[in-house]
Amino acid sequence: MSKKTFLRGAAVLGIAGLLVQVMGAIFRIPLGNIIGDEGMGYYQTAYPIYVFLLVFSTNGAPAAISKMTSERIALGKHSEAHRVFRLSFMLMLALGLIASSIFFFGAEFIVTVLKNPGAYYAMITIAPALFFVPIMAVFRGYFQGLQQMEPTAISQLVEQAVRVAVGLTLAIVFVPMGIEYAAAGATFGTSVGPIAGVLMLVIIYYKKQKELHADITASSKIKKESAGRIIGTLAAIAIPITIGVSILPIMNIVDVTIVMRRLQDVGFSESSANALYGQLTGMAGPVINIPMALALSMALSMVPAIAAANSTRDTDFMDTNVRLGLRTSMIIGVPCSFGLMCLAEPIMLLIYPLQAASASSAASSLFILAAGVIFLTIAQTMAGILQGLGKPYVTVAALGAGILVKAVLTYILTGIPGLNVQGAAIGSSVAYAVIGLYNFIAVKKYTGTKFDIKLSIWKPLISGIIMSVIVLTIYYLLRNIIGSSLSTALAIAAGAAVYGAMLLKTKAIEPHEIELLPKGKKLARILIKLRLI
Secondary structure (H helix, E strand, O other): OOOOOHHHHHHHHHHHHHHHHHHHHHHHHHHHHHHHHHHHHHHHHHHHHHHHHHHHHHHHHHHHHHHHHHHHHHOOOOHHHHHHHHHHHHHHHHHHHHHHHHHOOHHHHHHHOOHHHHHHHHHHHHHHHHHHHHHHHHHHHHHHHOOHHHHHHHHHHHHHHHHHHHHHHHHEEEEOOOOOHHHHHHHHHHHHHHHHHHHHHHHHHHOOOHHHHHHHHHOOOOOOOOHHHHHHHHHHHHHHHHHHHHHHHHHHHHHHHHHHHHHHHHHOOOHHHHHHHHHHHHHHHHHHHHHHHHHHHHHHHHHHHHHHHHHOOHHHHHHHHHHHHHHHHHHHHHHHHHHHHHHHHHHHHHOOHHHHHHHHHHHHHHHHHHOOOHHHHHHHHHHHHHHHOOOOHHHHHHHHHHHHHHHHHHHHOOOOOOHHHHHHHHHHHHHHHHHHHHHHHHHHHHHHHOOOOOOOOOOOHHHHHHHHHHHHHHHHHHHHHOOOHHHHHHHHHHHHHHHHHHHHHOOOHHHHHOOOOOOOHHHHHHHHHOOOE
């Protein structure tokens, strides 16, 4: 396996992640406008379960499988790496069957406990997704262990495209029957998407089979590990990794279990509570999925890179990746956080023009959630490093501390009528800070890496502050001239350009790092001609 930083793989998955989020926005914007905050409340009761399994599919189990695969390939054990793939497939097939059965046959019990009976049909239609998602995890993890990120990226795009097309079509078809049926139609699209994703991965696997078989045959005489040991190791790594990288999905599940019940306890009706919950998790929450997707892409790419360096005791290579990981998480987190805080309400109104009152109400929750985005990106990236080091239980401990803080604050603050769901948003942001700082301290402890604070933290922060001034100036100067929507779009575009230019001018991004990206040498030449580097 070639020696390289995680940047190229992170870029491939990051680009795919952005496209997936764009398609998700294409899905959620009309969906929110079609079924409103009440319908989004039903949809979001089932959807967090899928998201948790999706994180398992795209990060948890693949990270464990990729770690085991990359370690064996680094030592020339290609046949053992393929055995990891085969045994993982059998295990995940069984887990998928169990998960889908539980949520299909237990749907009525689950929605009753959550005090949201209108979500029954959405819960049933999510069940098929829970069968196919674990199967996707196996293929993605194996290819990532080979440091081939393209199959994961392609399958993510196919999965999301099918989900959007089927989900929106069915939501529109079922609206005349009732909002709960329309929400279920949208959820069923979420089940069809993973089927398409699995089919695409199977096609890619068989196309690469000849190439893979040659490496496997060449190393087939190496002594085999027992199947029990491989499965035991996989479970020991996959479970804590899945928990450790599932920050947003688990926070959403905490909201599912607390927010609806707590709002009704302090006097909100079931309908009002469901609408407020829909504003928080169906309108404001998904907006921070873009920085989350980029952070998860970094974490996912770091696991095999750090694991390979750790298995060969290459401390210099490891330190390079660790330092680059912190800096990249800041470079991504700062503009997302500052930008969303500056334009929280305009962005919500731009996304949900047909639900203006609900969008405006949800803006305060988005502002609060955005404040924690920097810590969220750091938390995810540092978790990837810890998992690559073979310390996944540290990330579990960090998440456990965050969940405790989240649950306590959400319960207390959501019970204040004036705050309501904003209390849950405060709980999430504080939890992100707890998890991010915990993981960062742990990385310093286990790697001994010395960070350049000026380069990694101050330069992105200064660039973000200048970007924020430009964004606010453009928005408020143009809002009364060309309207809120267009001025918001122009402010975002200008902010992105200014932030990128500031990073280059302050040398927060170095020329040789640009060259590590896909088409990086060509990009570097263009930037040199523009005198930006």
